[in-house]
Amino acid sequence: MSNPPKLNQGNAENKSPDCVFLNLHPALESQGWQRKKPDVIALKLTLSLNTQEEQLPGGKIRFGITQGTLRLQLTNCKSPYERRFFKRPLQPKLQIEQQTRTSRVRKRTNSSSIKPNEAEAKLGSDREERNEDTQKIILDVYQIDTKGNEDYPCWEFRVKTGEPCLQGVLEQEPLAGIEVSETPCQIEARFTTSERYLYFEGVGGIWPSDISPNKMAILEKLIFSKILYSRFNPYLSYQEIRYE
Numbered sequence: 001m002s003n004p005p006k007l008n009q010g011n012a013e014n015k016s017p018d019c020v021f022l023n024l025h026p027a028l029e030s031q032g033w034q035r036k037k038p039d040v041i042a043l044k045l046t047l048s049l050n051t052q053e054e055q056l057p058g059g060k061i062r063f064g065i066t067q068g069t070l071r072l073q074l075t076n077c078k079s080p081y082e083r084r085f086f087k088r089p090l091q092p093k094l095q096i097e098q099q100t101r102t103s104r105v106r107k108r109t110n111s112s113s114i115k116p117n118e119a120e121a122k123l124g125s126d127r128e129e130r131n132e133d134t135q136k137i138i139l140d141v142y143q144i145d146t147k148g149n150e151d152y153p154c155w156e157f158r159v160k161t162g163e164p165c166l167q168g169v170l171e172q173e174p175l176a177g178i179e180v181s182e183t184p185c186q187i188e189a190r191f192t193t194s195e196r197y198l199y200f201e202g203v204g205g206i207w208p209s210d211i212s213p214n215k216m217a218i219l220e221k222l223i224f225s226k227i228l229y230s231r232f233n234p235y236l237s238y239q240e241i242r243y244e
Contacts, residue, residue, distance in 0.1 A: 005183045007041065010240030015231045018052035019064055022191050022237035025172055038179045041077070041187070041243060045070075045175040049157070049166040051201065054227065061223065064165030067197040068236070071154040074178065076185035077243075078150040083177030086144045086155055143168075165199040184244030191237040195224055198232075 007026050014021050025044040051064040072079060143161070148154040153176060159166045178187060200220050211219075224232075 005039075005243050008242045008244065010186075010242050012239045014237045016052050016236060017048075018050055020068065020191055020236045021048040022046070022070070022189065022239060024175070024187075024189055024239050024241060026187070026241050028243075029177070038181065039243070040083075041178040041180065041241070043175040043178060043187070044172040045170055046172055047170045047191075049168055051165060051167070051199075056223070056227065062201040063228070064167070064199045064201075065193045065197050065236075066159045066165050066199055068157050068166065068191055068193040069154050070157070070189065070191050071148070071152065072176070072178075073188040073190070074151050074153075074185075075187075076182045077178050077180045077187065079153040079176045079178055080150060081146075083179070084146055084153060085174045085176065086146050164201070180243060184242060186243075187241040189237075189239045189241075190235040192235045193232065195221075195232070198224060198228070 007028060009026075012023075023046040025046065027042045027044070029040040029042050047070070049065070049068075051062050053060055053062050143158055143166070145156045145158070146153070147156060155175075157166055178185075198220075200223070
């Protein structure tokens with residue numbers, strides 16, 4: 001009698017864990033007596049996004065990302081769209097308070113009677129009253145978009161809060177239900193980004209505060225190609241899960 005298949009955590013790597021830390025938590029959904037249904041692996045996501053400091057000769061830099069993509073490559077399994085999370089309106093949202101001012105102008109006319117030497121004169125004057133109300137509006141700002149097909153689902157993270165880069169933490173949030181078609185099956189997760197979504201914050205004497213934008217762009221490209229390229233390619237984070 002063959003042993004039932006088991007979930008195994010394979011290779012995992014976070015190259016810049018302060019910038020991007022990825023961890024998937026798989027669990028086999030209980031099918032009860034309904035063995036005719038396919039096995040389903042429930043995936044939960046822990047993801048931390050922030051800035052990271054890097055020591056360099058003569059100083060240090062701090063970097064983050066403004067956009068990144070989490071992709072799943074599936075073998076002998078699929079991710080039905082209806083089993084995915086982070087779909088509007090279910091995806092996490094940030095609330096931003098904005099203040100708006102509205103003015104209401106009301107004109108009032110005052111009349112007074114003056115009777116010098118028993119002669120009556122009426123003077124009319126208009127006076128404006130301006131009242132300003134301040135109200136706070138709560139807006140839902142979404143930073144995750146769900147895309148991809150059943151074999152290659154992906155989630156795009158984009159900064160939309162006015163911050164310079166992506167910052168925040170998801171702790172064991174439901175990500176997707178993976179239907180197993182046959183064993184062994186494999187789930188490979190990659191979090192990727194590109195150089196154009198890299199955010200640099202110069203600290204520690206790397207460049208002067210009055211450097212021109214052109215020279216700064218040249219320095220940033222040099223730092224990326226010489227120091228950070230291997231951190232970002234072919235991925236920032238990787239994790240493998242096997243069901244066999």
